[in-house]
Amino acid sequence: MKAGSSPPFAAEGNVLVVGGGLVGASLAIALDAAGCRVTLVEAAAPRANAQPSYDERNLALARATVNGLDAIGVWPLAVAQATPIRHIHVSRAGEFGSARLDAARHGVDALGWTLPARELGAALLRRLDGCRRLRRLAPASLTGLEKFDGGWRAQIQTPEGTEHIDAALLVGADGTDSFVRAQLGIEADVHDYRQTLFVSTVTPERDHANRAWERFSDEGPIAMLPLGERRCGLVLTVDADTAVEVASLNDADFIALAQRRFGWRLGRLSRPGKRHPYVIKRVAARNLVASRAVLVGNAAQTVHPIGAQGFNLGLRDALTLAELIAGRDDPGAQDLLEHYAARRAPDREGTMAMSHDLVRFACMPQPLLAPLRSLALLAYDRVPPLQQLLARRGMGFRGEPPRAVLERTP
Template sequence: MTAPTPFDANGNVLIIGGGLVGASLAIALDIAGCRVTLVEAAAPRADAQPSYDERNLALARATVNGLDAIGVWPLVAAQATPIRHIHVSRAGEFGSARLDAARHGVDALGWTLPARELGSALLRRLNTCERLMRLAPASLTGLEKHTDGWRAQIRTEHGEQHIDAALLVGADGTESFVRKQLGIQAETYDYEQTLFVCTVTPERDHAHRAWERFSDDGPIAMLPLTERRCGLVLTVPSESAAEVAALDDAGFIALAQQRFGWQLGRLSRPGKRHPYAIRRVAASSLTAVRAVLVGNAAQTVHPIGAQGFNLGLRDALTLAELVAEAADPGSSTLLERYAARRAPDREGTMAMSHDLVRFACMQQPLLAPLRSLALLAYDRVPPLQQVLARRGMGFRGEPPRAVLERLS
């Protein structure tokens, strides 16, 4: 019988999940000089990654700062479109709120980028990492707790491997296997809504403006893209999802036009549509003994306001910042600091997205004047406008230093 291999974590960080957040964390830790193993379920190709799909991401200014700090943004900046204006309104009501980049002293409030382009840039940047070990395709099949860390059983195409780690990171998405293995509970809220995303071509130039419009049936967003296209994000009640999915292009465009209005003229040329059921999933704890959750494994938020990846990247960069300064990446002190640092941003962002969709989309006529007055206040009262702009740009709580370096 072969003797068991002695446990040897040796400061290693093991990341389970190679999506947008997991890959970003691996790069940031590699820059910090850490020993990192990244386990990716899919082969290392952009077209194989489930998170590198046809969605169009709205990247907050803080997110772009962070991607620039880890050397990813220069690889993809040419494919991005700046958001210089944001318009928020509610169908059939008089109030609206507008944000303007120049008014807040910046060149852009954020940028839009196809998720596939960001995924490709992350993969290219991962290929330049010097200390990183990548296992792909591979999957976590078991965990064994040791005094100084975790021993993970990993299934690869070449057989089973055992990886010892001083810190285990779950970056494996909403249905996180790591979260379940750690025994961390998660609270789930079903919005009973389905999201359809695609590209459309508007008759009028989008002029680098992003639109968010609410209605009884849910929000609809229009994001500026290159070549005068827009990324359409249409929310429908889940009970209507099958009917909407069965529409031909003309029927779908008619629905989008009815929901969005004519601010950009006639919409045409819809791209391939992708439906997503919308749920809010919140882990009861961000940490366990020598383990931490980041990104959608920690919290999956309503896509309203496009906060998901933005929030997850701030998770990753905060964790990398703390690990870079620590002798032991899995110490209880470090994990307590991480949870405390992330709490204001995480809780504030989750509450904002959850409360906003319920308040703005609630079918209650008596709320109409209050909604309009609230939007007008954010549009006209400078301190409220400043708070809205800074939070929209991703600066909330105590952000990681990496996202502040390019703030003007």
């Protein structure tokens, strides 16, 4: 230990969560509610406008996700800002097939909800303030790790100086470019989609009627998500080579591009909000666990935003881990981590394959595929077992979900 640094924080039973974004904060709350000792290291100051993941995106929260957020006491703090999704329409430009999902048809009040990421972040911060066993270090950064028999010794840099924390379990929730993943020596497979995502808001001429739209084309997917005050969240994917050009468009030209890509089902689009670009790449860790360490959320897998599965998948990571740790004396036990990896595998692999294959199949500029794509969409629209499968997976019920999301299972 360096002179002047603080003595280590005791490892026994302690879980160190590195990363205070949407998934890391949710995990810390769930662990605290389960009676665990938790230390949360957040790179940003504890303010919604300081946390990078609490940004301008409009999140499409699956029904299972909302159940989970409700179970850990976050949803009551966010629901006033959320808009229910009662219908979903999926189609491809220039082709005849489409698939439609209706909440009432599946016996639920909503298939999911739209919520700005910044509003969810604010709700998480309020809920974190109510945690009793949680120790938060923010702003703080992990600068070093040292393995010992009972866990990990982390070197944490804070504005007050260097602190050392011993933890029986180290959790990497620090995003796509995870420092924890790199320090653990876990390799990741990276696929650059050569696409950039622009998020914004628009006002449609016609009422969205709580319908979400996903539309594919050779140029990539575009989505419209229902928001309050008759606004819609726009998610527009463009080729990386045109991203700079799109970013520089004036509002009139940008809305014309969105109109051309989306079509006229909502009438004329107007009043675009600020545009925010995000580079799209797929990053998949080759292992979820190491000795007394685990990856969750984007540190474990970053998926294409098609289908809006990123945070939904990450929250199921967090709630499954919290469920397995609850009541265990040793949160870093090898059997626990192996059980976690095995239990998450079907959901993780299935969701990653779905998003990756969908963007390739639905957006591939191959005319010979057009009839097959249309027939596939019609099958999901008209064949009840396929419709039910599509609905349940869209609502976040895949594999063996954590119990917290099943409390209101349809």
